Amino acid sequence: MATVRVTTAQAIIKFLKNQYVRRDRQEIQFFAGVLGIFGHGNVAGIGQALQENPDFPYILVRNEQSGVHLACGFTKMKNRMQTFACTSSIGPGATNMITGAALATINRLPVLLLPGDIFARRNVAPVLQQLESPSSQDISVNDAFKPVSRYWDRIYRPEQLITSLPEVMRVLTSPADTGAVTLALPQDVQAEAYDFPEEFFAPRSWHISRWTSDRFLFAQAVDAIQRSKRPMIVAGGGVLYSEAAEALARFVLQTGIPIGETQAGKGSLPYDHPQNMGAVGATGTLAANRLAHDADLIIGIGTRYSDFTTASKTAFQNPDVRFININAAEFDSFKHSAIPLTADARLTLEELAEALKEYNVDAEYKALISTLKEEWEVEVDRLFHLHNQPLPAQSEVIGAIWESAQPKDVLVSAAGSHPGDLHKLWRAHQPNTYHLEYGYSCMGYEIPGALGVKMADPSREVYAFVGDGTYLMMPSEIVTSVQEGIKIIIVLVNNHGFASIGGLSQSLGSSGFGTRYRMRDQKSGQLDGEYLALDFAANARSLGAESISACTIDEFKQALQDARKATKTTVIVVETEREVRVPGYDSWWDVAVAETSSTDSVKKARAEYEEALKKERYFL
Ligand SMILES: Cc1ncc(C[n+]2csc(CCOP(=O)(O)OP(=O)(O)O)c2C)c(N)n1
Ligand SMILES: [Mg+2]
Numbered sequence: 001m002a003t004v005r006v007t008t009a010q011a012i013i014k015f016l017k018n019q020y021v022r023r024d025r026q027e028i029q030f031f032a033g034v035l036g037i038f039g040h041g042n043v044a045g046i047g048q049a050l051q052e053n054p055d056f057p058y059i060l061v062r063n064e065q066s067g068v069h070l071a072c073g074f075t076k077m078k079n080r081m082q083t084f085a086c087t088s089s090i091g092p093g094a095t096n097m098i099t100g101a102a103l104a105t106i107n108r109l110p111v112l113l114l115p116g117d118i119f120a121r122r123n124v125a126p127v128l129q130q131l132e133s134p135s136s137q138d139i140s141v142n143d144a145f146k147p148v149s150r151y152w153d154r155i156y157r158p159e160q161l162i163t164s165l166p167e168v169m170r171v172l173t174s175p176a177d178t179g180a181v182t183l184a185l186p187q188d189v190q191a192e193a194y195d196f197p198e199e200f201f202a203p204r205s206w207h208i209s210r211w212t213s214d215r216f217l218f219a220q221a222v223d224a225i226q227r228s229k230r231p232m233i234v235a236g237g238g239v240l241y242s243e244a245a246e247a248l249a250r251f252v253l254q255t256g257i258p259i260g261e262t263q264a265g266k267g268s269l270p271y272d273h274p275q276n277m278g279a280v281g282a283t284g285t286l287a288a289n290r291l292a293h294d295a296d297l298i299i300g301i302g303t304r305y306s307d308f309t310t311a312s313k314t315a316f317q318n319p320d321v322r323f324i325n326i327n328a329a330e331f332d333s334f335k336h337s338a339i340p341l342t343a344d345a346r347l348t349l350e351e352l353a354e355a356l357k358e359y360n361v362d363a364e365y366k367a368l369i370s371t372l373k374e375e376w377e378v379e380v381d382r383l384f385h386l387h388n389q390p391l392p393a394q395s396e397v398i399g400a401i402w403e404s405a406q407p408k409d410v411l412v413s414a415a416g417s418h419p420g421d422l423h424k425l426w427r428a429h430q431p432n433t434y435h436l437e438y439g440y441s442c443m444g445y446e447i448p449g450a451l452g453v454k455m456a457d458p459s460r461e462v463y464a465f466v467g468d469g470t471y472l473m474m475p476s477e478i479v480t481s482v483q484e485g486i487k488i489i490i491v492l493v494n495n496h497g498f499a500s501i502g503g504l505s506q507s508l509g510s511s512g513f514g515t516r517y518r519m520r521d522q523k524s525g526q527l528d529g530e531y532l533a534l535d536f537a538a539n540a541r542s543l544g545a546e547s548i549s550a551c552t553i554d555e556f557k558q559a560l561q562d563a564r565k566a567t568k569t570t571v572i573v574v575e576t577e578r579e580v581r582v583p584g585y586d587s588w589w590d591v592a593v594a595e596t597s598s599t600d601s602v603k604k605a606r607a608e609y610e611e612a613l614k615k616e617r618y619f620l
Contacts, residue, residue, distance in 0.1 A: 003195035008158040008185065009045035010052065011194070012114070014201045015165050017056050021081055021173050023208035024243075028081050030173070030206070031112070032074065032455075033057030035067040039089025040128065041116025045190020046087045059484065062476035064088045066448035068100020068180075069437075070477065071111045073412065073445075073452025077432060079241050080178060081208070082456075085112040090187060091129025095141050099442065102148040105179030106439035107264070108237070108329075110172040113149070113182045117142050120156045120186040127187075142184040150179035156186065158194035173206040175241065175328035175344070210242075211328070212351070213343035221324045221339045222355045228297035230318070230365060231257045234280055234309065237264025238302010238327055244346035245269065245431045248301070251353045256361035257299070258369045260288035262309045263419060263438035265302065267428035274373060281309040283420035286379070286585035287372035293317050293586065300325040302345050304332050308438065312590035314615040323619065336619040380425055383582055392553040393580035394418075394493060398425050400553060401463060401491060404560040409461040410435050410453050414445035416467035417500040418493070421582045433460075443467075444474030450488045451481050461564060464490045468517065469498050471536060475543060481569040482544035489563045490545070490571040495578035496531050503581060508593050508609075509601035540571035547571040588612055 006014065019030045033056055038047045050058045061067035064086065071084040088094045094115030104111040118130045118140045126132050133139040146152050151171040153164045168181050213221075225231060239248055245268055252259060252275045260280025261268055269276040277288035284292070292298070292315045300323060303309060310316070323338035326348045333340035341348055384399025386392075398421060401411065407429035413422055414437040428434040435453055437445045450464035471492050481488055502515035519529035537547040546568050550556035556574045563570040593609040594602055 002198040004198050004201070005193050005195050007045070007049065007191055007193050008155060008161060009049035009190040011158065011161050011196050012046070012165070012183075013049040013053050013056060015161070016085055016112075017053065018201055018203045019169055020203060020205040021208055022205045023081065023210075026081065027205060030082055030169075032082055032084055033059060034085045034087055035059045035061050035070055036087035037061060037064055037067070037089065037093055038087075039093050039116070041090030041093065041187045042087050042114070042185070042190065043089070045116070045185065045187060046114060048191075059480070061448070061480050063474065064093050064096035065100045066444065066474055066477045068097050068104060068111055068113065069442070069445045069448035070452040070480075072100070072104050072107065072109045072437070073435070073449030074456045075109050075111065075452075076107070076435060077410070077453045077456035079243060079432070080110055080175075083110045083112065083172070085114055087114045088116060090116040090118060090127070091141060095144065098144055098148060101145055101180035101182065103437065103440040103442050103445065105148050105150055107437060108178055110178040111180050112168060112172060113145065113180055115142050115145070115182065115184055116190070117154060117184040117186040119188045121188050140184070142182070145180075145182040145184070148180060149182040150177050151181045152184075153182070154184040154186070155189055158189065158192050158196075162196065162200055169204075169206055173208055175208060176330065210344035210347045211342070213326070213341035213348055217339055217341060218351065221341055222352065224297060224322060224324060224339060225255075225299070225352070225356060226359055229362065230291075230295050231297040231299060231361065232291050232295040233257055233259040234262065234298055234300045234303050235259050235265035235268035236262045236301060236303025236309070238345050239265050239268040240431050242302065242328070242345035244301070244349055247346045247349040247353070249273070251349045254353055255356055255359050256366055258291055260284065260292060262303050262306070263423055263436045266423065266426070266434040266436070267431045270429050271427035274370060277369070277373060278376060279423040281315055282311045282587045282589040283308060283423040284311070284315070284585060284587055285376050285424055287376040289315065289586040290372055291369070296320055296322070298323045298336075300327070300335075300338065301349070302327055305335050306439070307590065311587045313617050314588050314612075316617065316619075317615065321619070380427070383425060386580065388577055388580050391575055391577040392556070394421055394495075394499070394576045395425060395582050396553050397491070397493060397556060397574055397576060398422060400557050400560060401465070402427055404557065404564070405463065406461065408433060409463065410457075411463050411465060412446055412450040412453055413465040414438065414449065415441045415443040415470055415500075416498070417503065417581070418465050418467065420500070422465070424582055424585070443470040446470055447474060447488070447490060448477040448480075450490070451477055451486060454486050454488050458486070462488045464488055466490060466492050467499070468492065468494045468496065468534070468536065475539065478540065478543040478545050478569055478571070487567060487569050490540070490569065492536055492571055492573045494536060494573055494575045499578045499581070502578070504591060507605070508591060509597070509599060509603070509605035511601065536573045537571065540573075545569040545571050547573065550574045588615070590616065
């Protein structure tokens, strides 16, 4: 057997470079490169191997967590057909990636994490940054990746790669099992050499399957749709990952069935498609939520039914409602006691269209769909043009971005009051233009996520929509965008703290406690003094970006035009009126209120909470 003698780290890079994925007629190199930060736990191992492979890009990021976010933004934009590996040192560099790992796994996004680990040899222990355990020498901080990884392994001997790396690829490329994959790499083992079989490094193509569903269950599903008078589709991220948008459009046109979109599924149909009712659930539109309320059949496609989608299990109130779930993951297809079609979304929609040639919803339902749709678009126009004074409302800022963006441009957001407002208001023209990380809703995803999106498709303008809270948590990848010469537009909404959690706190009787960016007042001892004087525009400039401060909506619109023309990452800072919010539309979200309290407003909120809880349902 021909062999090649290389180190563990060199073998990993050599292997990663030669992995391809194939779906339909597309074949693509799976790893676009490696993102990371070096420390003593990887500099002489993975770092050395990367230096030897200049054709395999290495990108230095500012924080290991935001490196993983960047990879997530990139792979989501690529419909999971390409991703990055992320390298870190041991200890804090490694644990910084845990938040990113959870984000990747929850959003079902493939990312390979390569944290350095403590010496396998052990004689020099405890090494710098080593967590010691009195009960075992086989524990390091990297064990904390286990619950947030879809596959986890530790490489004690170089030859373990020969059995581990194929498993890594199986999981990363599986539509059902994908997520974060962690290979913990003890720092001494990274530098150890072994005679690897040459064949191990031959180019390999991983086929991404499109599975069909079980025939018996498929027939049941067809029958259930035929008997349904008020069916509704809930379109989730799986529609986009499967590239099923066209098949969905054909299916709904043929059957007259309306759709509601989850955060991950927004853009499944163009916003102005007559049967696209928009967002569904806790942050849903009146149109989608009214239909969901009475639907007798929910066809969930590629959705994991988060509490935002089900409005904490209150969205579907028809006593006879049943579910059909089309999902690549068996775990999801069985939810809500559905008829589980564990299968590819595109293929299944094509098959359903073929089997349901005679089916169409009745005229009364069609009329209701179009009335609700028209009313909703009027509401969006109203919120886009509120003319609030003296400061604009956030909905006007969203309207201005939408009006200045091209149909194929991408909006990226994740946490704060933005996801709810955007879910309702953003008018997506096509798939992969509305990019919300709402599985983990992680503050700090937006800027690195947007950078990843832009790297995945440089032909589009990419907007990161961030709050002041989020910006302060993770502005640092602006530096990476400057380093790489990759421009994004960052819209920073300044509302002096947490409009989202502040509003939530108010609605639960706690008056926004601890959610405003204010100085500690010497007399009250509380955070209710002057507003903190933060110069975000100067901060952005100090990191190498252009920045523009906009005080009025007209100035903001001009800034958007200027930012589009700029060649460098540009941060637009706009102050908004925190209390002018986008309302909720027949929706609810379960956030538990204190059962006992000395505050009257909390007692009142608790009473309302107990009433609202009565609508929560089991689907058995
Ligand atoms: C990492 C992280 N920490 C905490 C939270 C909880 N949280 C959700 S939104 C939010 C406030 C966000 O503030 P900002 O970015 O200013 O947006 P705004 O609410 O003002 O729209 C917080 C603290 C979170 N989602 N992520
Ligand atoms: Mg804020």
